Amino acid sequence: MLADLNKAKFNQETLLRQKARTKWIMQEDLNSKYFTKIINWRRTLNKINGLMDNGEWCDNPQRTKDKVKKFFTNRFSQREGLKVRLENIQFTKISPKDNVMLMDAISEKKIREAI
Helix, strand or coil: CHHHHHHHHHHHHHHHHHHHHHHHHHCCCCCHHHHHHHHHHHHHHHCCCCEEECCEEECCHHHHHHHHHHHHHHHHCCCCCCCCCCCCCCCCCCCHHHHHHHHCCCCHHHHHHHC
């Protein structure tokens, strides 16, 4: 039922788009004001007015462009390989008894006991 409703809605939207396009072509681009407004609206949504730079709002267009470019250049130009630093990390050690338990084979009996 819901699939039929979605299909009908899709077909209706497709038909309306086709009618609008036909009208647009026949009237030789009389809807240009409408399309210009749509394009400008999308540009407004996609525009980056500024960004936070070291805790300070920056709305200078050139500085914003430079920061965005630098961010993505650094993001996508890292060398291959995983760069994980384990310095200053304290790992807790397990006891020999826990180690034996973890390394021990799992039997059906142990599974049944756990369940």
